[in-house]
Amino acid sequence: MYGRRASQLLGELAAAETGQLTVYNSDTFDQVIKECNEHNVQLQSLFRKMEEQNLDIQTTRNEDYFGAVIHHLSLARNKRCLMAYMYNRAETIQSLRWKIGKKLPQEIQEKLSFSEGEYFKNHSAAIDSYMSELDLDLTVDMIPPKDPYIQIRVLDDIGEVSLGDLEISLTRHSVHFLRRTDAEQFISQGLMEEFLG
Amino acid sequence: MASGSEPWSSGVAEEDALIGETTDVELLKRAWRNEKAAPEILQFQAALVLRAREQIQLLEGTVEEFVGNGVDDLAVSLYQMDLDRTQFLLRSYLRLRLQKIEKYMIHISKTNLWNRLSEQEQNFAKRCTDIMEKHLEQSVLSRLPFGYQSILKQSISSEEDDMVPEPQLDTFVFCKTRGDVGAFQLDDTGDEMVDLVADDLYVLRYKSIKGLVENGQIDLV
Structure with missing residues (x-):
């Protein structure tokens, strides 16, 4: 079924506790990417077929057109799922900078993809440069003080x-x-x- | 602690009138609370932050001086407590804003919310957006077929940017009026009216009272 794998990815996100990272699922992720490209191949070949029959893609509403629409929508849906997966993970990764600090423990690093590891480092550096522009450390005083x-x-x-x-x-x-x-x-x-x- | 001599950057006349009555710490607390409760980023309180930082420095000096002069420990610890609280407020205020920027960076950078950021926050937002774009580009977008590679749109056929996370403005917020607002229209059609009297608590949609929060007539709690 189209789009099932992509929803599995999001299922993993949803099952994890908020603020916790799951291991980056590169297998499923790559498969969904592959699915996207297959959809595109199908989509293009349907369009080509319609062109060969000298049909106007804008106005024709035959079985090939609707087939193409399904491929297009499945592709767009897969993209949304992939982006949501990456983006939500990136948000959790951002929050780690505030909660844990600049250096991530080994067990968390293992859960990240290469690009995510880079992302954490770069994002962390962006926070650091903001703090040094302001000359104020924002990573202390995380909870309201009660007693000195x-x-x-x-x-x-x-x-x-x-x-x-x-x-x-x-x-x-x-x-x-x-x-x-x-x-x-x-x-x-x-x-x-x-x-x- | 109040020092109301500096110019007030947002330039709202009502705020000016209130400055004499309340201290900067109170103002900072209010800015912090509003920022905490509002779903979208609010105007950066540049002058207030500047004054708060000056006062923190002053207070730090005072505490050190007291310790040096052997002033009563209790007094010192009271000053220290005051200092800690102000510092927490300031840090938390700046932190809340950064976290909102992290969350809605793309939305902020393409709307006029951009002008609400301080210069440093704008630099931060720019960097964050670049980093996020690079990350999504190399892990998702560049691997998708042509026509589906935009970070803003689902596909080339989308007319609007339909992939940008935006704050939910129609969420409900608790708010407290500062003065009489009078009959207030909650929606565009004018079906729902509410009489906002001074110093009363309400639970309303953020979207409908947005304007009142921005011009300081209502506080979020």
Whole structure:
């Protein structure tokens, strides 16, 4: 049936949780592209047939014309599905820059196509250049602040760090009470977490 | 914290009158809330952002000075809290706008919404669009048959651009009137009228109150 594969692609998108990426399905994707080109071949040959019979494509309404219309519509539908697949994935990829940061973990990178990997890098660079034009880091302060100080737990050995006027030794699993602004950079790097216990 | 001396870029007379009454933080909060609730991107508050950044710098200086002079910790932490909140508002405001640009970049760049962006946002939107086009081009469009390769149209036979994601303007929003608006027409036909009185809450379609949001007569919540 025409267009079934393309809807399978979108089914994958719909089944994934929002904000989560599925593995890029290059097999199905390539097959749909192939389908598109087959539709086009059929479409062109029907048009050629009509031309050979000296029929005006604009006005003739015979079986060849309607056949061509079906191929055209299937092609357009496949295109919409392919674009929706790529575009929605691209939107999720954009959101990763805000949620995870500049460097994507291996398991996410494996899910991306080559072009998507490039897209992430370029898009990330566009955000960076906006932030440097403004001289303001927008990737911190993601949640509204409640208290200027927070309790944090250290997830990895960080060592001696000087925060403002205070020297502090951040060893793994230790719990500290820090200024939120100081802690935030470590939290975004995954070296600390907010300790809510 | 209020400093109302700078020129107000959007130049709306009503806004000018209100500036004396409320602080920049309040104004920023309002701009942030409107931006958060509106489905489309709103006018960039250039002067307000500039003032907010100046005040943040000033406040940072004050906090440092206090710490240096050994002022009471409680006072310092109150100032710090104020500073944190303002910074969050500013960052979140700018971030919300970037996210809208990410979402509707093509739509924005071909309509007059473009003029609502700051210069930096325009640069960002331009870059984003280029990157997105390149990505879609190389992964989908260049592999499709001739006549189906446009990013804006489904095929060569489409008369209008029918592939561009646009914000949904007829979504419902919660809004609060700032002053009496009076009888207000909700749709083009004039069948639905509503009397908007001051300081009251309404749930209306964004599309119908768009104009009121833009000229500051109504706030989104």
